[in-house]
Amino acid sequence: MSVFDGKRLPAGFFQIDTERLREGWYSDAYFLNTEMILTTLAEEGYNFNGMSDIIEIDNINNINGISPVNLNNGDIIVEMQFFTRRRPFSLIAGTDEAIAILRECTGYFNDKGQFVNTYHTMEVEAAMDGVVNFYEGNPKEVSPIMKIKGKYRDFARLETPILGVLTESTRIATNVYNVLAAAGGKDIMFFPARFAHYKVQEMHGYAYALAVKAYNQKYGKSSRAIVSTNAQGNWWGAHGGGTVAHASIACFLGDTAETMMQFCRVVPQEVPRIALVDFHNDCVGDTLKVMEKMFLAFLELYQAGRYNEAEKYRLFGVRLDTSGNMRDVSIPPLGDKNLDCGVNPRLVWNVRNAIDRAYESWDFPDSYAELAKAWCQQVKIIATGGFDAAKISRFEEMRVPVDIYGVGSSFLENSNVNNTKNDFTADIVKVKIDDKWYDLSKVGRRSCSNPDLGLVGGI
Incomplete structure (x- = not known):
């Protein structure tokens, strides 16, 4: 439970630069590139046309019984987890601001240049600011302090600022x-x-x-x-x-x-x-x-x-x-x-x-x-x-x-x-295909749990 009485700080405290966060002003360019590619593929109706080492494709061109025709990478829904590996522990801070960024800036710009907020379509779990997060050193046994489930292209550009907020606040x-x-x-x-x-x-x-x-x-x-x-x-x-x-x-x-x-x-x-x-x-x-x-x-x-x-x-x-x-x-x-x-x-x-x-x-x-x-x-x-x-x-x-x-x-x-490095990182650890979740992550990472995670309410 948070030491601040279990209540999250109001979004207004953070004076979020909403307009430029939505535009990707503070985002690493490779996230913007990924978003552009996925958006283009979604508009084109592209379906998966590659090979996966994680999901086996049988001889009739089905993915574990799922037809590639239904796999639109542009609209891929993922589970992403955010974590740090400072030993032996970190005192977590910055989750309130990270959530505020997600609430205000998840979404996309339509053809008229208007921002469409899609935060309500996501599922966000986060620990409270003030919890102690332990790490024993096993790279596969991390304790995530935030998980996001949603359409990746709607929040890809927010990964950089969210990681920065979590890293700086938790380090201090x-x-x-x-x-x-x-x-x-x-x-x-x-x-x-x-x-x-x-x-x-x-x-x-x-x-x-x-x-x-x-x-x-x-x-x-x-x-x-x-x-x-x-x-x-x-x-x-x-x-x-x-x-x-x-x-x-x-x-x-x-x-x-x-x-x-x-x-x-x-x-x-x-x-x-x-x-x-x-x-x-x-x-x-x-x-x-x-x-x-x-x-x-x-x-x-x-x-x-x-x-x-x-x-x-x-x-x-x-x-x-x-x-x-x-x-x-x-x-x-x-x-x-x-x-x-x-x-x-x-x-x-x-x-x-x-x-x-x-x-x-x-x-x-x-x-x-x-x-x-x-x-x-x-x-x-x-x-x-x-x-x-x-x-x-x-x-x-x-x-x-x-x-x-x-x-x-x-x-x-x-x-x-003395293990004082407090950098945060984030990884996609699962993908959703036809309402079923599949484990999928870079080598050395996997989806992990944390009893301190709690569902975060909508807008």
Whole structure:
């Protein structure tokens, strides 16, 4: 069952380019060629005039008792299955959009150039977005997440965009799921917007949220879905969040503490105050400057009884984003780039220790010591820059005190390394002749089943 309550997303969410999908604008040319050939044969009334290794032809020119006169290849009805073979599993996403494409774009153009929708003549089975699809490695034992039965020339041109939707959505969802597993359910900020075309942000954000909910449901966790753009949250009703960028600090002439003071003063209180502290490659130093300035502003308002206003100056966390080719000034060199540079465990521990004891050097009345201590120790550490499931796993195994990870480009990866390749493919596995289905597929493939498949309703 889908983690989104068993309901499919409305077709309108996807803003499908219906006109150009129908015209084959996004289709590989060989599918268009096939459609043109089948359409021409149907118009000509062509009947099968070849030989088949799958269906035996007897000596009176019948195909298993079926006369070739009745076999019009142009109108051939097929069963096509769509599947992926990522090991050991994939978290499926994109079926809702694929179905929306089929509903809107299955059919043909008549002699007057009008599109005739024939989706109602098809039978479509599909898994719900959010199901986990397992694959053990046997190429003949795939678990299809969608099956289409219908006149092939009516949907041939849709194979390319459907495969693309399923591949991209499922890859993101599965990669996010694996990162959450590596982080043990800690919050994962979704930061790939700058690494992909802006038009795919909505789909990416949906796949991310799907994975967060699936992981929480599976393991009883409460990880939050945190996106950076409004587009990423559009399909599920969320808004982008964030605080400051390096460019913000540059606008304040490199003064990170003053940047945060103005952020706190101007930005609504419900936005978490997260300081980016690597501008000078001195995460500890900038963290301490930000904390002291913000706490003293907090304390002044607190002492005046303006408690709600004081909360504007409560630091939620600091974000470490040190470049992988830079060594923070707090890190004594060991001569190994992997140990010295970027956001590494030693840097996180240095910052954590500095945060927890920062109040000890501040000038305030002793009666507020416990308040200051609590204010400091609730500050979280957000680690970003070059994180993926493998790096997060190392940090978690070492119990590095990261509270939240921010992950970007690794969510988009689709390589053969560690079986992360998430490509989908589709095959015709059966043909229908005189109301009887015959197995027919390329060598190495066959029609397979999946209990997660369910019939999809009509238009």
